[in-house]
Amino acid sequence: MSGDERGAGGFELLVREQGSVTSVDDVLRRSDGCSVETVVDVLAHRRRRYVLYHLREHGTAVAESLADHIAERERDGSTVTPDPARRQHLRTELLHTHLPKLDDAGAITFERTGEFVEYDASETLELFVELAARAEA
Structure with a gap:
């Protein structure tokens, strides 16, 4: 889901990693x-x-x-x-x-x-x- 698709009422789950904040979407895109x-x-x-x-x-x-x-x-x-x-x-x-x-x-x-x-x-x-x-x- 892109930022535009989240729209009103949507939410973005964020993860704190090594002093910074990353969206769960970005974590899931990693190729691990x-x-x-x-x-x-x-x-x-x-x-x-x-x-x-x-x-x-x-x-x-x-x-x-x-x-x-x-x-x-x-x-x-x-x-x-x-x-x-x-x-x-x-x-x-x-x-x-x-x-x-x-x-x-x-x-x-x-x-x-x-x-x-x-x-x-x-x-x-x-x-x-x-x-x-x-x-x-």
């Missing part, structure tokens, strides 16, 4: 290989979002600690600690579904042998991860 389909697919599942939020803050993790993090987030104020079987199920789901999907999308680097995960999101994906994190805070 991240399509809208990728952004939507990556952020569609809450457990993938939880992984990305954790990695944005910590940079790296192992699958076991990510499973623990997700279990704690999903507890949602409950005083009941998730049982070991549930944590194992989360770990397995991460290893076989969510981490490979995030790796294929270029959001993380996933070393399968050591179950080591590192945050590696493109600039475009990072923008949407940040927006999602703020919306869910």
Whole structure:
């Protein structure tokens, strides 16, 4: 949408980057290989979002600690600690579904042998991860 198409009642989403302000449209035009389909697919599942939020803050993790993090987030104020079987199920789901999907999308680097995960999101994906994190805070 161009500036003329926004017109009255429209709005422009701006992003603060390295001391300057850039429109989201300009960020999306960058060729960092991240399509809208990728952004939507990556952020569609809450457990993938939880992984990305954790990695944005910590940079790296192992699958076991990510499973623990997700279990704690999903507890949602409950005083009941998730049982070991549930944590194992989360770990397995991460290893076989969510981490490979995030790796294929270029959001993380996933070393399968050591179950080591590192945050590696493109600039475009990072923008949407940040927006999602703020919306869910």
